[in-house]
Amino acid sequence: MSNDFSQFxxxxxxxxxxxxAIVEEGLLALEQHPDDLDLLNKIFRSAHSIxxxxxxxGFNAVAQFTHKMETLLDLLRNGQKVVTLEIADLLLKxxxxxxxxxxxxxxxxxxxxxxxxxxxxELATASxxxxxxxxxxxxxxxxxxxxxxxxxxxxTPPEWLFQRGLDPLQIFKxxxxxxxxxxxxVDTSKLPELVAMDPEKCYLAWTMKLETVKDxxxxxxxxxxxxxxxxxxxxxxxxxxxxxxxPESGRECEAFESGTKTASRETSAVDGAxxxxxxxxxVESGIVSRETLDHALAQQKRVGQILIEQxxxxxQQVEQALQKQKQQESxxxxxxxxxxxxxxxxxxxxxxxxxxxxxxITQSMLSDLGSRFEMSQISVLLxxxxxxxxxxxxxxxxxxGIRMLPIGTAFSRFPRLVRDxxxxxxxxxxxxxxxxxxxxxxxxxxxxxDPLIHLVRNSxxxxxxxxxxxxxxxxxxxxxxxxxxxHEGGNICITVEDDGRGLNRDKILAKAxxxxxxxxxxxxxxxxxxxxxxxxxxxxxEKVTDVSGRGVGMDVVKRNIEGLGGTxxxxxxxxKGTVFTLKLPLTLAIIEGMTVRVGKDTYIVPLLSILESIxxxxxxxxxxxxxxxxxNVRSTYLPMMRLYDVFCLQPEYTDPTKAILLILETxxxxxxxMVDEILGQxxxxxxxxxxxxRKVAGVAGATILGDGTVGFILDVRGLLExxxxxxxxxx
Amino acid sequence: MAAATLETATKxxxxxxxxxxxxxxxxxxxxxxxxxxxxxLRVQEIKGYTTVTKIPNTPPHIKGVLNLRGTIVPIVExxxxxxxxxxxxxxxxxxxxxxxxxxxxxxxVDSVSDVLNISKKDxxxxxxxxxxxxxxVLTGIGKSGxxxxxxxxxxxxxxxxxxxxxxxxxxA
Numbered sequence: 001m002s003n004d005f006s007q008f009x010x011x012x013x014x015x016x017x018x019x020x021a022i023v024e025e026g027l028l029a030l031e032q033h034p035d036d037l038d039l040l041n042k043i044f045r046s047a048h049s050i051x052x053x054x055x056x057x058g059f060n061a062v063a064q065f066t067h068k069m070e071t072l073l074d075l076l077r078n079g080q081k082v083v084t085l086e087i088a089d090l091l092l093k094x095x096x097x098x099x100x101x102x103x104x105x106x107x108x109x110x111x112x113x114x115x116x117x118x119x120x121x122e123l124a125t126a127s128x129x130x131x132x133x134x135x136x137x138x139x140x141x142x143x144x145x146x147x148x149x150x151x152x153x154x155x156t157p158p159e160w161l162f163q164r165g166l167d168p169l170q171i172f173k174x175x176x177x178x179x180x181x182x183x184x185x186v187d188t189s190k191l192p193e194l195v196a197m198d199p200e201k202c203y204l205a206w207t208m209k210l211e212t213v214k215d216x217x218x219x220x221x222x223x224x225x226x227x228x229x230x231x232x233x234x235x236x237x238x239x240x241x242x243x244x245x246x247p248e249s250g251r252e253c254e255a256f257e258s259g260t261k262t263a264s265r266e267t268s269a270v271d272g273a274x275x276x277x278x279x280x281x282x283v284e285s286g287i288v289s290r291e292t293l294d295h296a297l298a299q300q301k302r303v304g305q306i307l308i309e310q311x312x313x314x315x316q317q318v319e320q321a322l323q324k325q326k327q328q329e330s331x332x333x334x335x336x337x338x339x340x341x342x343x344x345x346x347x348x349x350x351x352x353x354x355x356x357x358x359x360x361i362t363q364s365m366l367s368d369l370g371s372r373f374e375m376s377q378i379s380v381l382l383x384x385x386x387x388x389x390x391x392x393x394x395x396x397x398x399x400x401g402i403r404m405l406p407i408g409t410a411f412s413r414f415p416r417l418v419r420d421x422x423x424x425x426x427x428x429x430x431x432x433x434x435x436x437x438x439x440x441x442x443x444x445x446x447x448x449x450d451p452l453i454h455l456v457r458n459s460x461x462x463x464x465x466x467x468x469x470x471x472x473x474x475x476x477x478x479x480x481x482x483x484x485x486x487h488e489g490g491n492i493c494i495t496v497e498d499d500g501r502g503l504n505r506d507k508i509l510a511k512a513x514x515x516x517x518x519x520x521x522x523x524x525x526x527x528x529x530x531x532x533x534x535x536x537x538x539x540x541x542e543k544v545t546d547v548s549g550r551g552v553g554m555d556v557v558k559r560n561i562e563g564l565g566g567t568x569x570x571x572x573x574x575x576k577g578t579v580f581t582l583k584l585p586l587t588l589a590i591i592e593g594m595t596v597r598v599g600k601d602t603y604i605v606p607l608l609s610i611l612e613s614i615x616x617x618x619x620x621x622x623x624x625x626x627x628x629x630x631x632n633v634r635s636t637y638l639p640m641m642r643l644y645d646v647f648c649l650q651p652e653y654t655d656p657t658k659a660i661l662l663i664l665e666t667x668x669x670x671x672x673x674m675v676d677e678i679l680g681q682x683x684x685x686x687x688x689x690x691x692x693x694r695k696v697a698g699v700a701g702a703t704i705l706g707d708g709t710v711g712f713i714l715d716v717r718g719l720l721e722x723x724x725x726x727x728x729x730x731x
Numbered sequence: 732m733a734a735a736t737l738e739t740a741t742k743x744x745x746x747x748x749x750x751x752x753x754x755x756x757x758x759x760x761x762x763x764x765x766x767x768x769x770x771x772l773r774v775q776e777i778k779g780y781t782t783v784t785k786i787p788n789t790p791p792h793i794k795g796v797l798n799l800r801g802t803i804v805p806i807v808e809x810x811x812x813x814x815x816x817x818x819x820x821x822x823x824x825x826x827x828x829x830x831x832x833x834x835x836x837x838x839x840v841d842s843v844s845d846v847l848n849i850s851k852k853d854x855x856x857x858x859x860x861x862x863x864x865x866x867x868v869l870t871g872i873g874k875s876g877x878x879x880x881x882x883x884x885x886x887x888x889x890x891x892x893x894x895x896x897x898x899x900x901x902x903a
Contacts, residue, residue, distance in 0.1 A: 647787030710784040
């Protein structure tokens with residue numbers, strides 16, 4: 001029944017997040033180009049937007065802090081100050097602080113007041129302005145009410161209150177958020193006879209007591225939208241002195257929605273959410289004493305206990321049920337904090353709107369035809385039906401595509417992270433990002449953030465050597481961490497690569513033996529050794545730094561990625577570097593695919609795995625041991641695989657010189673796959689086979705083709721393994 | 732076992748809300764001369780036969796997959812599954828789309844016949860044929876008038892066998 005301000009607040013938090021990202025990005029770039037005025041202006045604009053909107057929503061702490069930042073930024077902008085490393089660092093730290101302040105406003109989590117205070121001072125010193133005498137920035141959360149002030153508020157809202165769509169309950173709710181609202185009493189004396197009453201007019205007035213730590217301004221601000229024409233008296237710590245209109249009659253009535261005869265109610269009831277427990281009311285009205293109540297409450301049993309005593313359920317069952325309840329509670333809580341909204345590229349929306357337009361046209365064409373249909377027009381009908389089908393399918397696919405976001409959003413935080421890490425570890429590190437435009441599902445992007453952070457930290461802290469050591473080893477002083485994302489074989493691969501010292505086989509082995517993970521004289525291959533670093537508590541770092549070394553990170557990486565149904569693999573060379581490859585299934589992803597035909601069947605090959613396609617001549621084909629077929633492509637011999645062999649299909653051609661060979665690459669391996677014909681290229685939405693069926697070897701997923709039938713997307717890696725297995729069987 | 736308890740729970744619930752009196756309603760369909768029934772609550776929809784896409788390296792009774800409004804649904808040819816000879820599809824050939832443990836699957840049958848109310852007392856336990864016929868896929872034999880309906884345990888019919896096949900394909 002209320003028009004909740006919270007929906008606007010959500011938009012604010014989202015926007016603030018975006019602005020913060022711009023500020024941070026800009027500051028990082030500013031370090032490199034301190035004279036870039038455009039950049040400064042951009043940062044300033046974003047900071048200013050945060051200040052403006054946060055002030056409007058009453059997040060004063062945020063607004064005040066941003067104002068300090070803005071002052072400094074303004075000086076920089078006007079050329080009165082020069083961007084130095086210290087200033088950039090201070091601004092970055094302030095951005096972090098701002099982030100926590102905004103988070104605090106959002107979730108009510110506690111704020112480290114000292115940091116805020118310190119940074120405020122630093123910002124002020126940097127901009128040479130005076131700090132207001134140690135006024136601690138007020139935090140936007142309800143604190144313990146020992147510092148609280150007491151306000152008596154008398155409010156007679158204007159008659160037009162309801163006409164303008166304002167809800168007094170909303171005001172009470174906001175007041176209750178500020179502190180403890182009590183003694184709320186409604187004055188119904190102006191309420192006319194029912195016949196004379198205009199339901200759109202507000203005849204009520206309220207008095208209340210508010211205990212809060214907030215300033216008067218904050219309390220004032222609550223009435224911001226209703227102040228006009230209101231009679232509002234807010235008094236601090238004094239007994240209430242309200243100019244009440246002389247009561248016309250003795251009638252007393254509650255707010256419109258309830259007909260109870262009590263003129264005053266406690267706020268919690270006004271909130272509409274939680275009425276007081278029975279016991280409390282009994283105590284308040286003096287029917288029972290508090291001791292009696294406490295005693296009675298102590299005797300009260302929990303439902304589970306009662307059930308167990310009555311042998312209706314076993315303790316274990318109750319325990320399980322309780323666990324479940326807890327899970328659901330925490331699930332609903334986590335849902336609350338994670339606002340499920342998505343920002344979509346306008347181009348995507350525009351396309352969707354165009355498509356809907358087309359759909360409407362097709363629909364009107366069809367209804368036009370339907371109203372005067374003759375059998376002779378059947379071909380027209382069919383044509384239009386086909387068009388309708390095409391439209392609908394395209395819209396379906398586009399809508400699915402809305403969930404897709406470029407992975408760049410997950411990568412964007414790393415420049416900052418690496419900058420801080422390199423400063424902390426005293427190493428020179430450059431970060432190279434590529435494949436930021438790779439699209440993947442929003443949920444996947446959200447969940448790979450943490451694992452990636454752990455991996456990048458790991459690379460920076462353990463992987464890369466200190467500059468002296470690098471120079472000693474004839475490596476460039478500047479270490480490189482490379483983040484790359486790409487689609488491969490129906491998966492999304494994200495690699496974190498460093499050119500550091502690589503994993504030390506002996507060190508890991510020794511540690512593993514020490515921790516009792518493996519026996520002393522166990523012989524392990526490299527591929528068996530590397531995964532040991534994913535074991536919880538495993539770390540070969542000599543000392544624990546605040547960045548890493550506790551042996552937690554890699555465990556988290558593996559668990560998170562496996563939770564998403566993905567895998568982590570390691571490639572490393574001592575002294576040269578390490579590559580971590582995260583492979584994630586793409587449940588909803590759209591990929592570019594090449595449709596190929598074998599006999600009557602259509603398959604889709606991920607475009608990214610295709611290097612080239614050729615029609616071979618007889619002389620480039622060779623066999624080994626009579627069975628293994630090789631093909632010479634520009635003087636490299638590649639194994640050849642006949643798709644119809646692997647999939648047991650009826651091909652059109654069995655002679656490779658008539659067919660087409662696709663040269664595919666996966667994880668550095670190449671293979672030539674023989675198909676009958678290439679049909680074309682199209683974007684396909686990957687559909688899960690596992691949802692209703694199971695994993696099919698050699699197939700990464702299914703998709704819906706242009707004619708509405710299902711096509712399979714080839715899993716190049718899987719095909720390779722299948723062909724190897726069949727080779728083994730054949731050999 | 733969980734599926735079985737769920738099934739009885741659903742049945743009880745239906746009795747409570749008056750959907751069925753006693754026993755259950757069954758959708759019956761024809762395979763050759765034989766009449767089969769599946770619990771109607773497990774049937775999502777019935778659709779005419781359309782061409783399916785064959786899945787490579789799957790046993791013959793897995794006819795292929797179908798696009799059911801954007802979901803990929805595997806289609807099982809029930810005749811092949813039961814070792815009956817295949818016949819040409821006619822205009823009566825339909826796909827019965829059923830829900831099996833959160834999965835959606837389609838069964839190709841010769842034709843659908845009727846929805847029958849079979850009370851519990853008219854259902855007898857599946858008879859024993861020894862090794863010749865696997866009766867574990869039946870929940871029982873139902874009588875409705877002079878008709879005999881073999882009531883299918885689709886959970887067992889579709890999932891367990893699927894997993895076995897998956898293993899055998901992987902072994903090959």
